[in-house]
Amino acid sequence: MKEKLHALYAKAMEEVASLNTSDEQISKSLEDFKVKYLGKKSELVSIMKEMGSLSKEERPIMGQLANDVRSKIEKAYGEAKEKVSKLELAAKLQAETIDVTLPGKCIAPGKAHPISAVQSEIEDIFIGLGFEIVDGPEVEYDYYNFTALNIPPEHPARDTQDTFYINSNVLLRTQTSSVQIHVMENKKPPIRVISPGRVYRSDAIDATHSPMFHQVEGLVVDKGITMGDLKGTLELFSQNMFGENTKIRFRPHHFPFTEPSAEVDVSCFACGGKGCRLCKGEGWIEILGAGMVHPDVLKRCGIDPEEYSGFAFGMGIERIVMKKYNIDDMRLLYENDIRFLSQF
């Protein structure tokens, strides 16, 4: 009997060793093996049945041996089964392999117009600095666009902004600065606002001119506001907008509604100030006009210039867009060719 058990064991081990493929028959082979060696009608069971014929002394020894053989075969069967299922999974995954280089499927989202995208970027920076966003009329009274900004009728500064008139009293605003007046008339300091929007000038359409374009105006009025604060604010803005190493440069200028006034350059964001094609070798790009709000403008809006001071600034969005993306023709921005728009 002992010999029978040993022979059975050896046979089973030999058979189980061959169960290591992943072909379609393997599951059946495994099942057959299980029935053959471990099932109710297996050889082992029939050998066990012979136990009765053994002596009292031999019976537990043989019983022990039979159990050993059984558990070893069970273990080998378990291992073979696990191995086979691994092989089967690997074969399945192999069969399911796809070409990952085929293109993706998706509803392609649209995009923001570059003017809006840059405008949002500017807005976000100033929101972070505690500014509100306000809107103002584009069809505007002459008073708000000019007179209230120290540009009375027949003032030579009117020549620098060729104006579309609706009638003698109403025009299309030439600058977002008109919103300064609306804000100061309606709100007491502290004031911290920006106002983006469309402005209009009677310039024929060409690569660098458009009769309609966009500006962002900024206004801060409070106690003790200094020109240093103006510089600090624009420096923060520029570093956020154009990169943390951006420097700014103030040049004296004249705007009737600010005093002192400045034109503001930022160090070229393409070359960092070394001079390149974008900045025409200057190292600087003019981007802003700014200054301290003129006391007459404050007074006109009912704000006492002895108590309060403020600064204002304005920038053209198209100019920033064109510099930022190296666009050489402004007309592209209004042609709305999606081959252009999809590039941003």
Next chain:
Amino acid sequence: MVLSMNWLSDYVKINASPKEFSDRMTDTGSKVEGFEVLGEKIKNVVVGKILSIEKHPDSDHLLICQIDEGTGDSVQIITGAHNISVGDLVPVAKHDSYLPDGTHIKSGKLRGLPSNGMLCSLGELGLTSHDFPYAQEDGIFILQEDCKPGDDIRDVLDLNDIVVEFEITPNRPDCLSVIGLAREAAASYNVPMTLSKPRVKNVSKDNINDYLSVEVKDNDLCPRYTARMVKNIKIKPSPKWLRTRLRNSGVRPINNIVDITNYVCLEYGQPMHAFDYEYLKGGKIIVRRAEKGEKITTLDDIERNLSEKMLVISDAEKAVAIAGVMGGQNSEINNDTKTIVFESANFYGPSVRTTSRSIGLRTEASGRYEKGLDPENTLPAVERACELIELLDAGEVVDGIIDVYGKKAVQAEIDFEPEKINRFLGTEIPEKFMLDTFKMLDIEYKNGKLYPPSFRADLLCMQDIAEEVVRIYGYNAIKSSKFVAESLVGRRNDRQKYLADINRLLRGLGLYEIQTYSFISPKYYEKINLPEEKRRSVIISNPLGEDTSVMRTTALPGMLEALSTNRRKRISSCGLYEMAKIYIPKEEDSLAEERISTTIVFYGSGDFYTIKGYIEELLAMSGIKKYNVSAEKNNPSYHPGRCAAFSVNDKVIAIIGQLHPSVMGNYDFDCPVYAAEIDTEYLITAKNTVREYKPLPKFPAITRDLSLVCEKSLEAGTIQKAISKYAGNLLESVSVFDVYTDAKLGENKKSIAYSLALRSPDKTLSDEEGDNVVEKILKGLEKDFDIKLRS
């Protein structure tokens, strides 16, 4: 303003390269646009003496010249010009030389014979006969200068100057002059400026008052009128130094008298005019407003109609000049002029501006007067003109000055408070620096007060003074600071946030945002068949052209233009949206109503239900659950069978549809185009962005599909409403999943299939309960619409 650095050096000595000078002047407020080193491009051009001339053996028109270039050897040069003689001194471009236009001259052969350079004409040196009146334009420039062979032509012709071009802001008309810029340069470099008072040495025995009287009738428009006379005028070209200065300042030399007026204008910033005394009838100058219907022919030979608002200079009979704009032809000086009157006057800027604009004539003088000139300047300027008359030996200055000077302007008085200035600027500029700056800028300091000079009418308050100080001190020396202020919340308001949400949604749906012009052509309304009553627009009175002449009341036509541009470029599928203002006119003289409008247009992939889906998503995002969609058969922009109106509370919130074939034709579309116009302002008021959590269902839903057969014309929306009505509160959702027509269904019938979800919040519904609901629905549909279950 173009400044000759040689001229500037009469007043102030600056030791700086042109680049350094430009940067410094820009930093202190006189913006430099650029500079040019004159003659820089001319290289290796010298004076040559013609030693011999002979005919070229193989040419009828070429001459062979032997030239002395000052090197001792003679050089052979062949020329085609014939105005030369032996002994002439001429400009010679030697072998390997450069001309102002960049031409590189090298030795070569002309008809087989060597030519080692080129003899130059005026034009080849970048000059005209105005610069050298004695030279002829066509032919070689025969030099009459004091020079010898081998001299550099740039020295001989005074081409060695640097000219700097300034962009002067309108508040600083004083800087439109050599003296004004000299003052700025002196202050910028903290060096002294030498300004001498012009002086006429010899005057005639007679007096100006013997010949001329000046009456200023309208002194509101003419605060000051100063005149001097010169007799025995000798009209001739000005000397070379004066011509050179004018030329380098961008002014064409004409003759000594005209040149003097231009010279003084450039130097002092005071426009001057010279009248021929012989043509001033009655020996009178009257400064008055023009009469109705009065006319004058100006120096440019154009007859101008004058109005009573315009100021003129007249004699006893007629206008002889438009004040501050241009002189009249009737009193123009000519080669026979014997006696002249110099006018050096001050006119009221706004009036000159109005006049010059209304007659459409802008001149050097009017451009200056417009900005408001200093009345104190008229006298020194006319004195300078007379000084130059003497210097140029152009005539005999008549004794006496007529000077009609009304009320002097009140001098500004500004408190000097250095700490306040520093507090305002955020700087620590020493008081001494401020006082030094005032001195350089001629701002007088006395007893704690500042008195700006008469030519600085722009200085009125502390802030103006602060700018003067800080621009000389350096804007870039101001330290950046972060203001300490009350905290304010920076944020987008609800409206702005919602608009941003719409933008994000539309882009997420695959639409590209575009920007189109706010103004359009009135013809655009025609192109979209817009009804007449909706075409009333804000009209621009002075448009660039018809294409941009009215403010749009709808963005649709502009967007269709953009869409058709894409179609023309053979882009197969294109979806665009714009969120921008439209402008609804209100009553005359008030502003427009500016409304945000959102418009979507597309062609290519998608159909009516695509654009409908966009609006459904938009309404869902906006929290608007109750809305009505109805067919819109009468909107002329759209296909009458493919247009719908979305309304909320009976007010239309969006119109969607396929464009009417005639509109598509107007834009040459060859495929269906869909559009949606969304009343965004109304959407903002109707939106509900408050969200409240509803517990998730505890019990499962059961579903039922109903395939119905009904009249073809019956709208799905109507059926759906009826289903909801008859289903009762167990109905959770209902949606269409199939629509088809087939002859087998019967004539004018269609099949429409709905999927229903039923759910109770309290229990799991049984099949029987579900069947009961379906039965109720079917009964109701049959009763109301004769709808049957498809068999």
